[in-house]
Amino acid sequence: MDAFESVLDSGWLIMGNAVKNFEQEFAVYCGTKHCISVGNGLDALILILEAYKEMGIMKHGDQVLVPCNTYIASILAISRAGLTPILIEPDLNTYLIDATLLEEKITAKTKAILPVHLYGQLCDMHAIRAIAKKYQLKVIEDSAQSHGALLNNTRSGNLGDASGFSFYPGKNLGAFGDAGAITTNDDELANVLRALRNYGSLVKYENLYKGINSRLDEVQAALLSVKLKVLDADNEQRRKIAQYYIDNISNEAIFLPFSKGTDIIAMEEHVWHIFAVRTPERKKLQDHLAAHEIQTVIHYPIPPHKQQAYKEWANLSFPLSEKIHNEIISLPISPVMTEAEYQKVANVVNAYSTS
Numbered sequence: 001m002d003a004f005e006s007v008l009d010s011g012w013l014i015m016g017n018a019v020k021n022f023e024q025e026f027a028v029y030c031g032t033k034h035c036i037s038v039g040n041g042l043d044a045l046i047l048i049l050e051a052y053k054e055m056g057i058m059k060h061g062d063q064v065l066v067p068c069n070t071y072i073a074s075i076l077a078i079s080r081a082g083l084t085p086i087l088i089e090p091d092l093n094t095y096l097i098d099a100t101l102l103e104e105k106i107t108a109k110t111k112a113i114l115p116v117h118l119y120g121q122l123c124d125m126h127a128i129r130a131i132a133k134k135y136q137l138k139v140i141e142d143s144a145q146s147h148g149a150l151l152n153n154t155r156s157g158n159l160g161d162a163s164g165f166s167f168y169p170g171k172n173l174g175a176f177g178d179a180g181a182i183t184t185n186d187d188e189l190a191n192v193l194r195a196l197r198n199y200g201s202l203v204k205y206e207n208l209y210k211g212i213n214s215r216l217d218e219v220q221a222a223l224l225s226v227k228l229k230v231l232d233a234d235n236e237q238r239r240k241i242a243q244y245y246i247d248n249i250s251n252e253a254i255f256l257p258f259s260k261g262t263d264i265i266a267m268e269e270h271v272w273h274i275f276a277v278r279t280p281e282r283k284k285l286q287d288h289l290a291a292h293e294i295q296t297v298i299h300y301p302i303p304p305h306k307q308q309a310y311k312e313w314a315n316l317s318f319p320l321s322e323k324i325h326n327e328i329i330s331l332p333i334s335p336v337m338t339e340a341e342y343q344k345v346a347n348v349v350n351a352y353s354t355s
Contacts, residue, residue: 030157037216041166045077117146120273
């Protein structure tokens with residue numbers, strides 16, 4: 001409330017000190033030189049790709065490798081930027097892009113890899129960066145679900161050439177409406193991005209590019225600054241709940257999420273934005289949980305290549321992605337859950353029977 005009132009009292013609602021402060025704080029948090037705040041996570045990814053086009057690094061029709069089981073925004077961004085998404089199957093254990101399949105899809109038109117840290121778990125960035133270096137490709141992280149995740153003490157957002165974040169209210173770091181940001185260590189890219197998000201302008205009424213209006217407002221920035229201070233503590237609580245589920249859900253009809261953390265290795269690589277399990281008869285499980293007043297969500301019911309928006313892909317087959325989309329269901333996980341609540345979830349899941 002203090003942060004909200006300070007913005008109102010200032011009378012400055014767009015591109016003021018609250019935005020400047022949050023950008024500095026989030027860049028420090030991610031360990032990057034730059035944070036460029038924008039209106040939402042989709043715009044963050046679109047603008048990164050548009051900036052690379054302005055810089056002459058990419059051109060219309062170039063290809064970007066992207067997982068085919070991601071939320072559609074990752075793929076929409078590529079299309080919106082006039083580039084071509086090349087869909088890659090995930091690893092069935094982690095639901096993350098399978099790095100072993102990347103090289104066979106690289107062509108002369110391939111210019112970037114867009115790994116999505118889906119559900120809060122980091123992709124195999126060592127392998128992805130090695131491939132990118134070999135073929136001189138850009139690595140653009142989709143960090144919309146992985147705020148705070150760490151790989152050898154380096155955070156999501158600082159594991160590629162640039163990264164797009166969403167601060168949608170349900171994220172680990174969520175605003176009170178739509179909001180997003182880009183992090184990078186590339187000075188030129190950051191400069192182009194700051195212009196592109198603001199009508200293509202760095203100096204008022206002087207337009208360098210055909211930009212858009214995608215600016216984080218002062219109220220959202222001020223509130224995000226407050227919430228950033230407790231992000232690590234919130235993530236730790238998510239890990240605690242996830243570990244409880246992993247240790248206590250024993251129903252053989254349920255496929256639990258695989259994480260290196262389950263082997264007591266690098267649990268910090270996962271921030272558990274979502275605790276997704278798989279089961280062949282998902283509707284039965286969902287109805288069983290609902291009968292006990294436990295809400296679930298399906299992330300995501302329809303794969304992008306089966307969406308009407310991409311009807312040109314209707315005949316494509318991605319069996320692993322389709323299996324995931326048909327079986328996945330997300331159990332409740334939140335830093336505000338009580339011990340009694342997450343114990344109840346585990347107990348009710350264990351009581352589920354397919355017969």
